Amino acid sequence: MSPLVSDLHLYDIANVKGVAADLSHCNTPSKVRDFTGSDELANCLKDVDVVVIPAGVPRKPGMTRDDLFNINAGIVRTLIEAVADNCPDAFIHIISNPVNSTVPIAAEVLKQKGVYNPKKLFGVTTLDVVRANTFVAEKKNLKLIDVDVPVIGGHAGITILPLLSKTKPSVTLTNQEVDDLTVRIQNGGTEVVEAKAGAGSATLSMAYAAARFLESSLRALDGDSDVYECSFVQSEVTELPFFASRIKLGKQGVEAVISSDLEGLTEYEVKALEALKVELKGSIEKGVAFAQKEKVTA
Numbered sequence: 024m025s026p027l028v029s030d031l032h033l034y035d036i037a038n039v040k041g042v043a044a045d046l047s048h049c050n051t052p053s054k055v056r057d058f059t060g061s062d063e064l065a066n067c068l069k070d071v072d073v074v075v076i077p078a079g080v081p082r083k084p085g086m087t088r089d090d091l092f093n094i095n096a097g098i099v100r101t102l103i104e105a106v107a108d109n110c111p112d113a114f115i116h117i118i119s120n121p122v123n124s125t126v127p128i129a130a131e132v133l134k135q136k137g138v139y140n141p142k143k144l145f146g147v148t149t150l151d152v153v154r155a156n157t158f159v160a161e162k163k164n165l166k167l168i169d170v171d172v173p174v175i176g177g178h179a180g181i182t183i184l185p186l187l188s189k190t191k192p193s194v195t196l197t198n199q200e201v202d203d204l205t206v207r208i209q210n211g212g213t214e215v216v217e218a219k220a221g222a223g224s225a226t227l228s229m230a231y232a233a234a235r236f237l238e239s240s241l242r243a244l245d246g247d248s249d250v251y252e253c254s255f256v257q258s259e260v261t262e263l264p265f266f267a268s269r270i271k272l273g274k275q276g277v278e279a280v281i282s283s284d285l286e287g288l289t290e291y292e293v294k295a296l297e298a299l300k301v302e303l304k305g306s307i308e309k310g311v312a313f314a315q316k317e318k319v320t321a
Contacts, residue, residue, distance in 0.1 A: 025234075027241035028053040034067040035078070036060055064102075068109035073240055075233060076102055077118040081224040082216050088121035088179045089306075096313050099125045103132040111138035114240050114276060115145065118233055122146040122178040123303055124310030126255055126265055131314030142276030145240075146255025148178045148267045150225065150232035154211040155185040158204055163194050173284045174208070174253050175268045175296075177306065182299045183209045188289045201291055243272035251281070260285055263300060265307055 031053045033043050043057035058067035068074065079095035082088065099119050106115060111133075119125050126146040133139035155172035159165070171191045176184040185208045187194070187201050196204070207214070215225040236252055243250040255267040260282045269281040288296065 024049075024051055025238050025241060026052055027238070027245055030071075031055045032058060032067045032071060034058045034064060061101075064105045065109050068105055068113075071110050071113055072244060073114045073116065073237065074102075074106050074110065075116040075118065075237060077229075077233065078102060079119040081226075082120070082212070083223075084216055084221055086216075088123075091120050092124060092309070092313075095119045095121070095125060096128055096310070097317075099128055100132055100314065100317060103129045104136070107133055107136035107138050111136075112140070112143070114143050114244070116147050116233070116236060116240070117145065118147045118229070120179070121306060122148065122255055123182060123265075123306035124313070127307045127310030128314045130257065130265075131311055135314075135318060140276065141257035142278075144256065145236070145277075146178060146265070146267065147233055147236050148174065148183075148253055148255050149236040150211070150229050151178060151183050151185070151208060151267075152253050153228065153232045153235070155187075155204075155208045158207055158211075159187070159190055159194060162196075162200065162204060165192070165194070173269050175266070175284065176299045177267055177303045178255055179306070180209055180302070181295070182303045182306070184292065184295050184299055186284060186288065186292060188287075188292060189284055198291070201289075205291075205295070239272055244274055246274065248273070256280070261300065263304055263307060266303075 033039050039057040039059045043055050047055040076099060078098050080091055117126050117129055129144055130139060151174040155174050156170045159172055160167040160170045169192055172185050173189050174183060174185045176182045185205055187196055187204060212225055239250050239252045250272040251269055253267055253269050255265060256270060256277055257264060258266040258280050260266055260268055260280055269284055270277050271279040
């Protein structure tokens, strides 16, 4: 629907033609093209500005994001190899879970291919922000459009840390409310998995969040100088190599990482931050080890 999309390329291993035909009937300015199977992947990626990777298997009840690791890790690696060969300058949006591991995999593959630009590789954590904004607005009867909660860390379980003390507009929450909201935001995905009772995981809210982040990227590429989103990127705000926090987006990708959000945290947030770092470190290392074990040649 975005007027900033001129060409929309759809790729999958099957069933793309029907989706493309369906979408092409919408009276929007973008031209829709379909590409099916590995033989058409290179053509799909030639000269594109933004690549969005939601590929992989969804979570089912009882599964953690780590259970998806081996399947989705392999899919992401294959797609990133093709990106490196065909559109190395594109913004890359990684949605495939576990994001805490798939983004480091993508970085390693791009390094092996000699085309890694940390400013253009993004783990899409927007859904955590979308949920945080929604749940806080509901809890405090606020107008949703005004609410903005920065969410830092990673994109799974306790690695998701909403900084409720930094909510705009400022809200007063009891310790119990902070705990309840934090846990609900962290488990939002599981809430949907269980409600769908085996029929999949979050798709509509994820699509909405992915579209929001994509729209922000397109605005930045178009020259808008006031674009901020949270994203899981290469970062120096902590001792970890990757971390989700608010970033400023520009034509070259990440223009700045907003480290001030991590200053003046509450005792609860400081404790949660230290706890999440341990888990996040393990997930990042798991991704790096996978990519190095399965080395690609440039």
